[in-house]
Amino acid sequence: xxxxxxxxxxxxxxxxxxxxxxxxxxxxxxxxxxxxxxxxxxxxxxxxxxxxxxxxxxxxxxxxxxxxxxxxxxxxxxxxxxxxxxxxxxxxxxxxxxxxxxxxxxxxxxxxxxxxxxxxxxxxxxxxxxxxxxxxxxxxxxxxxxxxxxxxxxxxxxxxxxxxxxxxxxxxxxxxxxxxxxxxxxxxxxxxxxxxxxxxxxxxxxxxxxxxxxx
Numbered sequence: 001x002x003x004x005x006x007x008x009x010x011x012x013x014x015x016x017x018x019x020x021x022x023x024x025x026x027x028x029x030x031x032x033x034x035x036x037x038x039x040x041x042x043x044x045x046x047x048x049x050x051x052x053x054x055x056x057x058x059x060x061x062x063x064x065x066x067x068x069x070x071x072x073x074x075x076x077x078x079x080x081x082x083x084x085x086x087x088x089x090x091x092x093x094x095x096x097x098x099x100x101x102x103x104x105x106x107x108x109x110x111x112x113x114x115x116x117x118x119x120x121x122x123x124x125x126x127x128x129x130x131x132x133x134x135x136x137x138x139x140x141x142x143x144x145x146x147x148x149x150x151x152x153x154x155x156x157x158x159x160x161x162x163x164x165x166x167x168x169x170x171x172x173x174x175x176x177x178x179x180x181x182x183x184x185x186x187x188x189x190x191x192x193x194x195x196x197x198x199x200x201x202x203x204x205x206x207x208x209x210x211x212x213x214x215x
Contacts, residue, residue, distance in 0.1 A: 001029070001030045001031070001042060002027055002028070002029055003027060003028040003029075003030065003042075003044050003049050004026070004027045004028075005047055006027070006028045006044065006047060006048070006049045006075070006076070006079060007047035007048070007079060008047065008048050008049070008079060008080050008081070008082075009028065009048070009049045009050075009051070009073070009075055009079060009080070009081045009082070010048065010049070010050045010051070010081075010082045010083075011050075011051045011052075011071075011073075011081065011082070011083045011084070011085070012050075012051070012052045012053070012054075012084050013051075013052075013053040013054075013069070013071065013083075013084070013085045013086070013088055014038075014053060014054045014055060014085075014086045014087060014088070015038065015053070015055065015067060015068035015069070015086070015087045015088050016053045016068060016069050016070075016071055016085055016088040017068065017069070017070045017071070017088055017089050018071050018073075018083065018085055018088065018089070018090045018091070018092075019070075019071070019072045019073070019091045019092070020072075020073045020074075020075065020081065020083075020090075020091070020092040020093075020095050021072075021073070021074050021075070021092070021093050021094060021095070022074075022075055022076070022077035022078070022079075022093065022094030022095045022096070023074050023075070023076070023077060023094070024076075024077060025074070025076065026076050027076070028049055028073065028074065028075045028076070028079075029073065029074040030042055030049075030051065030071070030072075030073050031071075031072045031073075032053075032069050032070060032071045032072070033069065033070045034069050035066070035067060035068050035069065035070070036066050036067030036068065037055065037056045037067050038053060038054065038055055038056060038067050038068060038069050039052075039053070039054055039055075039056055040052070040053045040069050040071065041053075051071065051073075053069045053071060055067055068088065075095070077094055077095075077096075078096055079096065080096050080097070080098045081095055081096065081097050081098065081100070082097070082098050082099045082100075083097065083099065083100040083101065084099075084101050084102075085101070085102045085103075085105055086102070086103045086104065086105070087103065087104045087105060088102070088105045089102075089105050089106050089107075089108075090102055090105065090106070090107045090108070091107075091108045091109075091110075092108075092109050092110070092112055093109075093110040093111055093112070094110075094111050094112065095109070095112045095113075096112070096113045096114075097109075097112060097113065097114040097115065097116070097117070098115050098116070099115065099116040100114060100116070100117050100118075101116075101117075101118045101119065102118075102119045102120075102122050103119070103120045103121065103122070104120070104121045104122060105119070105121075105122045106119070106122045106123045106124075106125075106141075107119055107122065107123070107124045107125070107126070108125045108126070109124075109125070109126035109127060109128070110127050111127055111128075111129050112126065112127070112128055112129070113128060113129065113130050113131065114126070114128060114131065114134060114136075115133060115134060115135070116134070116135050116136070117134070117135075117136040117137070118135075118136065118137045118138070119137075119138050119139070119141055120138075120139045120140065120141075121139070121140045121141060122138070122140075122141045123138070123141045123142050123143065123144075123161075124136065124138055124141070124142075124143045124144070124145070125143075125144045125145075126143075126144070126145050126146070127146045127148075128145070128146065128147050128148065129148045129149065130147075130148065130149050130150075130151055131147045131149075131150060131151070131152075131154055132150045132151045132152025132153055132154055132199055133152035133153050133154070134152070134153075134154045134155070135154075135155045135156075136154075136155070136156045136157075137156070137157045137158065138157075138158045138159070138161050139158075139159045139160065139161075140159070140160045140161065141158075141160075141161045142158070142161040142162045142163070142164075142208075143156065143158055143161065143162075143163045143164070144164045144166075145163075145164070145165050145166070146165075146166040146167075146215070147165070147166070147167055147168070147171055148168050148170060148171075149168070149170045149171060150167075150170075150171045150172060150173060150198075150199045150201075151199075152199060153199050153200045153201070153202075154173075154199065154200070154201045154202070155202045156201075156202065156203045156204070157203075157204050157205070158204075158205040158206070158208050159205070159206045159207065159208070160206070160207045160208060161205070161207075161208045162182075162205070162208045162209045162210070162211070163203055163205055163208065163209070163210050163211070164211045164212075164213075165201075165203055165210075165211070165212045165213075166212075166213055166214075166215045167189075167194060167201075167212070167213070167214055167215070168214070168215055169194065169195065169214065170195070171194050171195065171199075171201075172194060172195035172196040172197060172198040172199055173193070173194040173195070173197065173198075173199055173200075173201045174192065174193055174197035174198070174199065174200050174201065175189060175192040175193070175194075175201045175203070175212055176192070176200065176201070176202045176203070177192075177203050177204070177210050177212065178202075178203070178204040178205075178210075179204065179205045179206075179208065179209065179210050180205070180206045180207070181206065181207050182205050182206075182207060182208045182209045182210065183209045183210070184209070184210045185209070185210065185211045185212070185213075186212050186213075187211070187212070187213035187214065188213055188214035189212065189213070189214050194214065
């Protein structure tokens with residue numbers, strides 16, 4: 001399916017396996033495959049495209065392990081995306097997220113931008129070309145985050161999981177670390193400052209280790 005004049009995208013999924021790619025075309029392409037008793041609705045409201053995936057109502061009480069949808073999108077690069085995915089996986093490349101959240105699922109981002117990332121009972125692995133302002137959090141899951149450049153402050157929190165943050169020399173960062181019942185490690189960053197130290201980067205864990213390194 002092709003949708004033109006889309007300026008923002010919203011995705012709400014249950015048991016969805018979502019793949020999103022930013023491309024140079026000025027339209028959105030949506031493809032999906034249904035497995036079992038689920039519904040996928042795609043609706044354009046003005047310049048906003050809304051995609052919903054959920055179990056069909058009469059089958060919701062019987063669990064959704066074998067009922068899910070594969071949803072693949074190609075969207076204009078720079079078009080903001082808001083994503084919520086429950087019991088599913090999310091993969092994205094070259095995408096700008098205003099918010100991306102998962103419950104009971106993993107998130108894998110490549111060459112993206114984001115303002116808010118969070119997961120419960122899952123992991124976040126993200127490579128961000130630009131970050132800030134950014135808030136990222138996990139509960140019962142690990143986070144691996146690589147940032148190439150900062151344009152604002154960053155706040156990272158993890159409960160019952162480890163955090164690994166990798167920053168380049170283009171990140172003008174002032175780093176503050178904290179951990180309750182976990183180890184803290186700062187590698188290749190003298191006095192916790194990179195460049196001018198313009199932006200604050202706060203990283204904290206409960207029951208987890210923190211590792212921040214210059215790459």
